Amino acid sequence: MKLLTRSTLYFLVIMLPIFAIGAGYLFKKFDKEIRHETDEELVNDKIQWMRYLDTAKVDNAVLLLKTPEFSLTPTTAPVQKKPKLKGVRIFQEPENSYAPFRELSQVISFHGQNYLLVMRKSQIEKDDLLKNIIHVMLIAFAGLLFFAILFNFIISRNVWKPFHISLEKIRHLQLSKLDMPQFEQTNVHEFNQLNDALNNMSTRIAQDYTTMKELTEDAAHEMQTPLAIVQGKLELLLQDDTLSEEQLKAITQSSDELQRLSRLNHNLLLLAKIENQQFHFTERTDMAAVTEKYLQLFDELMAEKQLAVEQTIQPASWQLHPALADILVSNLLGNAIKYNTHGGSIRVSLTATTLMITNTSDHPEIPPAGRFQRFKKQEVSHGGASNGLGLAICKKITDSSSLNISYHYQSPFHTFTVTTNS
Known part of the structure; x- marks a missing residue:
């Protein structure tokens, strides 16, 4: 994961809970303020009703008023000095659902009779207002978060630009050319x-x-x-x-x-x-010509060991230095002859992207740990011990030329395969 991506994820992990907590706090704050304003309206309406009732002339000894928003009913409960305020939900017939109300209740005394005064105010519009405010807040928070991430990405990208410049110089460093890059000073101390x-x-x-x-x-x-x-x-x-x-x-x-x-x-x-990458070559080498050349050069050696040769050579042009192509083919073909049995066989197959050389041999499978290492000697029946550098050289050639070399064993056949991606 890139450093910039990781820092952005850390930023999100930190900021999302903060935004969520902030949104919850603002929601509760708005809800509290709306309830407070509604309660003040209810208290003010109660005062107005109290003044009206004190001055009103009533013929009946007992007064009874009752609506969903206002009710005045006789009671034997004692008079209350302060009103009680709470939220309730009342069934609304037109909408066939319950709607939120804010309710004020208080026992008062009027013309010598105690009454329960209940006043309610609908919260439907204020709930809608609160929901709209929350939607606006969420959109604002989402916009702030988006721009915060965007600006953080842009700023971080500019801040880390000198680092990426230095990294590119290191990637293009070539020791063989002795063209050592100079890393300039920046405005960041680190x-x-x-x-x-x-x-x-x-x-x-x-x-x-x-x-x-x-x-x-x-x-x-x-x-x-x-x-x-x-x-x-x-x-x-x-x-x-x-x-x-x-x-x-x-x-x-x-x-x-x-x-x-x-x-x-x-x-x-x-x-x-x-x-040291001292072989530089930008053109392509005709691998078919190189392979046919060494098959002819080694013809006497193969005839001496009475080896049966099967060859399938197709046109192939590889991005490989001619000298390295000669060494690669001669080493692999030379090993196929050197370690072969008397009267054995060799199969050479060349396509546009693959060179495969297979030989019979009495030698066991080459262990994976020592296939392409230096000085892993094998005894040669007719010429003493090898110096153990042939396969190591082949491996170095393929590594330095963007080629791949692999080995496969299926008794009694040993197969080396070189492939190219270009």
């Missing part, structure tokens, strides 16, 4: 602290990257020369007829290990270049 930390961090990262890149390239370059010299010396020794059979065997083993060391040095340098 963002200034963040940008200062990012500036310091990007500077240190650029320095460390440059140092590591130079060290890797220099080490790989400097190692090639002595390795080539030693390899040349060993080849000269192999041509010496005075050496015994055991000496020749030792020199041959040393030469093989030296060649393996040279390949290891080359592969480690290649891995470093891939990880």
